[in-house]
Amino acid sequence: MATKRSIFEEVDSGGKPAEAPRGGMIDARPRGARRAVRIWLMILFALVVVMIAVGGLTRLTDSGLSITEWAPVTGAIPPMNEAAWQAEFDKYRAIPEYQLQNKGMTLEEFQFIYWWEWGHRQLGRLIGLVWALGFVGFLVTRNIPPGWTGRLIGIGALGGLQGAIGWWMVSSGLTGTALDVASYRLATHLGLAFVILGLIAWWTFSLGRPDAQLMQARRSREAGLMRLGGWLVGLTFLQIILGALVAGIDAGRGYTDWPLMAGGFFPPYPFDIQPVWRNFFENDGLVQFMHRMSGYVLLAFGIFVFLRARRSPFTATRGAFGAMLGMMFVQMLLGIVTVVHAAPWHLAILHQFGAVVLWVLVLRARHQTAYPRAQSVRGATA
Structure with a gap:
């Protein structure tokens, strides 16, 4: 004989309390490590700001043409002995800046401007490394927020383009009668740096708030x-x-x-x-x-x-x-x-x-x- 049901009993609940309603589809989506990605972007932002300042000081000390070759990998190692220093100095003495402006410069004076430009390039390599480690780490752990993979790849691509434009800028001062790099190339180089800064800042603002709130x-x-x-x-x-x-x-x-x-x-x-x-x-x-x-x-x-x-x-x-x-x-x-x-x-x-x-x-x-x-x-x- 069937057991009588209470008129207040939930249908198909088995006598158990009904579950609390779940959130909407927006809240149910995986959000990724928004806070961690935001902190990583803020670190990149700070490094780019330092890069801009070091680049400015490199220009103000007339150090930008001291390294006359673009070697993205081997260029990370500075001259390690007197012969290597002399070889770098000989390359610099062949360009117009030395012949028309700095003729008679000593090796010690050359080393001063060399270290400024080397530090500038090293900072660029560090930024690339921080981006690569962070991106790969978030990608492997699947912590990139939905829809953000392309944006984060874009930052890395722009960073690589910035390195190429940097050499394009430097190369303009290595031949002819130029004593400095071409101003329009310098403007392109700095302009791209501010584009990168702007994108990082904008995305940092967005990651500081939940997707549902932004929508x-x-x-x-x-x-x-x-x-x-x-x-x-x-x-x-x-x-x-x-x-x-x-x-x-x-x-x-x-x-x-x-x-x-x-x-x-x-x-x-x-x-x-x-x-x-x-x-x-x-x-x-x-x-x-x-x-x-x-x-x-x-x-x-x-x-x-x-x-x-x-x-x-x-x-x-x-x-x-x-x-x-x-x-x-x-x-x-x-x-x-x-x-x-x-x-x-x-x-x-x-x-x-x-x-x-x-x-x-x-x-x-x-x-x-x-x-x-x-x-x-x-x-x-x-």
């Missing part, structure tokens, strides 16, 4: 402010490239008055190099003028975007654009001080580091417009 945040995007933020990123990058052109020809040391240039608004003889297009890369007055004007445009646009961002309902977005504008004023002040003091190395490096900070803050503000942080009625962010 939810996309619904609250402010399309107009996001477009303005994109233009701000582009103008900031342009200013960085123009700064690299200034550094490449030491244009920051030619006109040390401000706000005028040699007593006038426009520098003298801005188009005296033939053909005319070369002036935009090699004329120190015109290149510095472009960098100054671009800086004014960037600051004016930054103020405009900041004022627009003040109308954002999101506290974190308003704060991000406020930090960006504050750093923009600091960077402009650093640029003026650097110019009026004829760009000594410590101010030049500080100005370069300021560009890194500004770049990250601009990208952070843009990221906030793409993925605004939810907040309570009182304004506290989630």
Whole structure:
């Protein structure tokens, strides 16, 4: 005879309590080691920043052409005896920089600039090693978050491309009558470094929040402010490239008055190099003028975007654009001080580091417009 059931008993439960409902499909997906990958990317970011600083010091000490060959593997070993040092010195004495600028340099003086360039290249190898060990480790342990494998491979590929562009840059100063590397190649090299920094920073911001939260945040995007933020990123990058052109020809040391240039608004003889297009890369007055004007445009646009961002309902977005504008004023002040003091190395490096900070803050503000942080009625962010 069948046992009577209670009308309150769950059907097909066997008399057991019903299981608690499970999370949605987004939460059920494996997330990978988001925190560990983020820390790894932050380490890479710090190494690239150091690489940029060391590269700047290498240029300021005129050390970049001291190693005249590109040997990605064997070049990791420096000269180990007097004969090896002499062989490296003989190679350097065959290039225009020595013959036209450093003739009579001693072996000890050569060793000083050699060690700067060798250290610069070693740091590049270290960055590649840190990337490779981290990527392979996360790949083998299956800890790469879903959808992130291609992005992490891309960072490594860009790092390899950066090494090749570095040699392309150095090779431009080894022949002919050049005393330095070509400024446009230097700008390409530095520009790619900032692209790598920007990608790492953007992905670090994204990995700091769960995927579900990012997907939810996309619904609250402010399309107009996001477009303005994109233009701000582009103008900031342009200013960085123009700064690299200034550094490449030491244009920051030619006109040390401000706000005028040699007593006038426009520098003298801005188009005296033939053909005319070369002036935009090699004329120190015109290149510095472009960098100054671009800086004014960037600051004016930054103020405009900041004022627009003040109308954002999101506290974190308003704060991000406020930090960006504050750093923009600091960077402009650093640029003026650097110019009026004829760009000594410590101010030049500080100005370069300021560009890194500004770049990250601009990208952070843009990221906030793409993925605004939810907040309570009182304004506290989630």
